[in-house]
Structures are given as C-alpha cells and as structure tokens.
Amino acid sequence: MDSLETFVVESAIASEQEFYRKIVEDNLSSLKLVPAIGRIKVVLRPEDSLFQMVIILRNMGTKIMISDISDIEAKPVAHEIVISIKKEQYIPELLGKLWERYERANISQPDRWTVAIHTDKPEEEAAFLKETIIADPRHKLHENLVDFAIRVTPEGFRVRYHLYKGNNFIFVASEEALKHEWIEEAEVMLEKLMEGGTK
Amino acid sequence: MAILLPYLYTGGVYKHGLLIELLEDLGGYIIQKVVTGTEVNLIMLVPEKDIPILKKQSDELLGVMAEAPLTGVEIAVISPTLASHHLPHSACDIAENLRHPGANTNMIGLARGMGRRVSLSMDYERRLINEHDIAVFTFGSFRDCIINKKPKLFEGIEIPIVVTGGPDLKTEEVPGADLYVGNIGRTSHRLRKTEEVSALEKLNVEVGKIADNIRKEQSRDPLAVLPARAMKEIENQVPAIQTVLSPAPLTLQLNGVRVKLPYDEFHEKIENLEFDEGVILSELASVSRSKMKNYILIKIKSKSDVGFAI
Numbered sequence: 001m002d003s004l005e006t007f008v009v010e011s012a013i014a015s016e017q018e019f020y021r022k023i024v025e026d027n028l029s030s031l032k033l034v035p036a037i038g039r040i041k042v043v044l045r046p047e048d049s050l051f052q053m054v055i056i057l058r059n060m061g062t063k064i065m066i067s068d069i070s071d072i073e074a075k076p077v078a079h080e081i082v083i084s085i086k087k088e089q090y091i092p093e094l095l096g097k098l099w100e101r102y103e104r105a106n107i108s109q110p111d112r113w114t115v116a117i118h119t120d121k122p123e124e125e126a127a128f129l130k131e132t133i134i135a136d137p138r139h140k141l142h143e144n145l146v147d148f149a150i151r152v153t154p155e156g157f158r159v160r161y162h163l164y165k166g167n168n169f170i171f172v173a174s175e176e177a178l179k180h181e182w183i184e185e186a187e188v189m190l191e192k193l194m195e196g197g198t199k
Numbered sequence: 200m201a202i203l204l205p206y207l208y209t210g211g212v213y214k215h216g217l218l219i220e221l222l223e224d225l226g227g228y229i230i231q232k233v234v235t236g237t238e239v240n241l242i243m244l245v246p247e248k249d250i251p252i253l254k255k256q257s258d259e260l261l262g263v264m265a266e267a268p269l270t271g272v273e274i275a276v277i278s279p280t281l282a283s284h285h286l287p288h289s290a291c292d293i294a295e296n297l298r299h300p301g302a303n304t305n306m307i308g309l310a311r312g313m314g315r316r317v318s319l320s321m322d323y324e325r326r327l328i329n330e331h332d333i334a335v336f337t338f339g340s341f342r343d344c345i346i347n348k349k350p351k352l353f354e355g356i357e358i359p360i361v362v363t364g365g366p367d368l369k370t371e372e373v374p375g376a377d378l379y380v381g382n383i384g385r386t387s388h389r390l391r392k393t394e395e396v397s398a399l400e401k402l403n404v405e406v407g408k409i410a411d412n413i414r415k416e417q418s419r420d421p422l423a424v425l426p427a428r429a430m431k432e433i434e435n436q437v438p439a440i441q442t443v444l445s446p447a448p449l450t451l452q453l454n455g456v457r458v459k460l461p462y463d464e465f466h467e468k469i470e471n472l473e474f475d476e477g478v479i480l481s482e483l484a485s486v487s488r489s490k491m492k493n494y495i496l497i498k499i500k501s502k503s504d505v506g507f508a509i
Contacts, residue, residue, distance in 0.1 A: 013342060015365070016340050019340035022388075023340075023385060023387050026386070027387050046343045049315055151283065151387070154314075155280060156279075156317060157314070158314070175315055175316055175317060
C-alpha cells in the first residue's frame with residue numbers, strides 16, 4: 001500500500017469539503033503522519049454534529065531492540081560493555097534506558113559512536129541488553145494518531161469514540177451522545193475502504 | 200477644532216526626535232512609539248493642514264509616512280476558545296493583520312465558546328468585549344454553524360460585530376453581524392495564500408469603514424475631550440505610566456483610553472487629572488475598573504452630556 005493512496009473528505013457542501021481537506025492535510029504533515037497512513041476517509045455532517053474518520057495504516061516497522069541498532073561487546077576483564085552504535089537516530093532512547101539501569105556515573109561516551117558501561121557482570125548484562133527494546137514505533141504512532149484525531153475534529157465535538165485495532169483506526173466524534181448507527185456507519189466505511197482501496 | 204488624521208511613520212532611529220518635536224509643536228499627538236533595533240515605528244495623529252510639513256521632515260529623515268486608518272481603535276479578536284484548533288492560525292493571523300493599519304488588538308478566548316449547541320459566553324466575557332471599540336469573531340468553516348448556531352455568542356454585545364469564517368456568505372445571512380468576511384475559516388497553516396491574504400486585506404478595509412462610521416457618528420455630538428489629549432495629560436501628570444512594561448501602556452480607543460495601571464492605587468490620580476482649562480477628568484469622563492486585569496478604563500462623555508467641550 002502506498003502512503004495516502006486514498007484520501008477522501010466528504011461533506012454535503014463542496015467548499016467546506018475543500019476547507020476540511022486542507023485542515024486534515026496540514027495536521028497530517030505537522031504530525032509527520034503521511035508515511036504511516038495508507039488510506040483515509042473523513043465524513044462530515046455538521047448539521048448532525050457528526051465527524052467520522054477511518055484510517056488504514058501501512059505496515060509499520062516492528063519493535064526496535066538495542067542489537068538492531070548497535071553491536072554489543074562484553075569485556076569481562078575490564079568489567080565493561082562497549083556498545084558501538086550503527087544508527088544514531090535512537091541514541092536518546094538508548095541513553096535514557098541505560099541511565100535508568102546503570103546510573104549516569106557508570107556510563108561514558110568516548111566518542112559519538114561508542115557508549116561504554118561499567119558493570120560487575122558484563123556478560124550477563126550484555127546478553128540482557130541485546131534483547132532490550134528501546135523504541136516502539138507503533139506506540140508512538142498511536143499517540144500521534146489520537147493527537148491527530150483530536151486536532152482535526154471540530155473543537156466542540158467532545159464526545160468521542162475511537163478504536164485502534166491492527167492497522168485500522170476508527171474515530172467518531174460528536175457534540176451529542178453518540179448513536180450506535182454512527183459507529184456502525186464508520187465500520188462500514190472502513191470495510192469499503194479495505195476492499196475498494198484505489199479511488 | 201483641528202481635524203486630526205492618523206499616520207504611521209516608519210524610519211530609522213537616527214534623529215527621529217526631530218519629527219516628534221515637530222509634531223508636538225504642530226499640536227499633534229504621538230500615540231505609540233515602537234523602537235526595534237535601528238528602526239522606529241511611530242503611530243501619530245497629525246493635524247490635517249500640517250501634513251505636508253510633517254511629510255517634508257519625514258522625507259529628510261528618509262522615513263515613510265503612511266495613513267493608518269485604524270489608529271486609536273481597540274479591537275477584540277475573539278476566538279471560540281484558546282485551543283490549538285483556533286490558535287495560532289487563524290486567530291493570531293487576523294489580529295496581526297489588524298495591527299498593520301494601527302489598531303490595538305486584544306485576543307480573547309471564550310471559556311465555552313466552542314461547539315454548536317453547547318457554545319455560550321459569560322457575562323464577564325461580554326462586559327470585557329464591550330469595553331472595546333469593535334469585536335471580531337473568528338469562526339470556522341461550516342455554513343450551518345455560522346448562520347444558525349454561533350450568533351448566540353453575539354447576545355449582549357453592544358459594539359459593532361465583525362465575523363470571519365470560511366464559507367462565502369453575505370453579511371445579511373449572519374444574524375446580528377455588522378460585517379461578514381469569508382475565506383478566513385479554520386486553518387492549521389499560516390494565512391499567506393493569495394485568496395487568504397486578500398481576504399485579510401478586505402477585512403482591514405471593511406473594519407476601517409466601520410471605524411470611520413463610528414467617528415462620523417461621534418462628530419455629530421463630539422466628545423468632551425479628545426482621547427488623545429487625555430492620553431497626553433496622563434503621560435505628563437502620572438509619571439508612573441513610564442514604568443509600565445505592557446505593550447501600549449495607554450491604549451487609545453475611539454471614545455476613551457485604557458490605562459494599564461492598577462485601579463486601586465491610581466484611579467484618584469486619573470480622576471483628578473487637570474486640564475489647562477481648569478476642569479478635571481472626572482467631570483468629562485467616567486473612570487472605572489476595567490474587566491481586563493485590574494486596569495483603569497476611561498470612557499469620555501459626549502459634549503451634550505457634559506455641556507461643554509475643551
């Protein structure tokens with residue numbers, strides 16, 4: 001699935017549709033969600049105070065472990081673990097995790113690509129570190145998606161329903177108590193979006 | 200009485216004091232002076248017949264003088280709430296744009312202004328808005344909301360109401376509004392496309408017309424004292440105003456002045472402000488506690504109320 005291969009905004013009045021499409025676009029780009037989204041459909045019914053949105057996400061990368069971004073080497077004699085970093089992108093998360101476990105005083109960074117940890121049990125710790133997860137793109141994505149949904153919804157629509165399952169995201173918001181039909185409609189929209197795809 | 204016209208001077212800081220002195224000699228008023236680095240912006244009221252003299256001086260200083268039709272107008276820019284849905288775009292863009300022709304703007308976010316059925320304004324908010332000269336409501340993109348639901352926010356607003364929104368509506372379609380300007384709806388980007396910028400321009404022009412109308416009405420029954428003169432006297436007689444750090448410590452309105460000093464401490468000084476003619480300010484104006492912070496609000500009475508004008 002390409003990113004944004006379907007991007008539909010529907011409303012009874014064409015000009016409002018255009019305005020809203022722009023709002024959705026701006027928020028997608030400011031939250032850097034464009035690459036993560038495959039298909040998106042938004043339906044607006046201001047006269048019913050109703051906002052429905054369904055999104056199909058693209059397959060995101062899996063969880064990232066320390067061994068994915070670096071080489072870990074245990075040095076039993078020196079009581080040290082040396083981590084040689086291959087991907088700089090995740091250094092803040094990596095250091096955060098390490099500081100939490102070993103305290104700052106035991107961690108040094110001789111250069112940009114190396115982190116050295118002073119520990120009594122280098123071999124066991126090295127084995128543990130290899131399996132440690134430092135970043136979960138899906139978790140971050142979920143946060144961003146919820147943020148995105150709240151930003152694009154008209155502000156007064158404070159009654160919200162959202163469902164995030166697998167690669168699908170359903171969001172319904174209104175000012176009044178939500179009706180079952182509205183959520184069902186959104187589910188139908190999602191099914192059509194999954195089948196239809198290209199438009 | 201000489202007719203005073205609003206002008207904006209932009210130029211270098213070097214020797215701009217000459218211009219200020221000349222203006223004071225001619226009987227004009229400096230309303231605001233903003234120095235940014237080596238640039239200076241002067242918003243001023245110039246006696247109509249002396250404009251060429253001032254222009255000559257400004258040319259010598261290599262500055263630019265331009266008309267600033269919204270000078271001395273305090274405008275409330277009201278957004279339904281202060282949430283990220285409305286700020287910084289488009290509400291801040293609108294406020295910024297209104298300041299170009301010299302207006303002072305205050306941004307007001309209502310506590311519960313969002314939504315269709317649930318939106319409402321509080322008495323406190325309405326009174327705060329009524330302290331201004333013109334209210335600009337910034338609404339969203341839905342025609343149905345702007346026509347049928349949002350106008351209830353106008354209840355109790357006694358000053359001219361300007362509405363901005365996305366759809367292209369006529370002013371008559373929006374009940375209670377004195378002016379509607381389209382193409383400035385809810386956006387999440389800075390307003391700088393051609394149609395957006397021209398809509399903002401249109402807003403400035405039309406708001407300028409509303410201000411002119413208010414001035415015209417005023418000229419039928421003039422104020423007992425020019426707000427600019429009251430402002431000048433406060434500068435001379437209340438030295439504490441020099442220490443105020445807020446932007447525009449004295450904010451000019453079409454029929455008054457907002458003084459950004461604490462009410463309890465200073466209201467007597469302001470009430471007893473003396474004019475050369477031997478009258479004090481409280482004879483010519485009502486001095487009250489502003490709804491904005493703890494400031495002082497002066498609303499000048501008209502000649503017919505007071506019986507004379509100075």
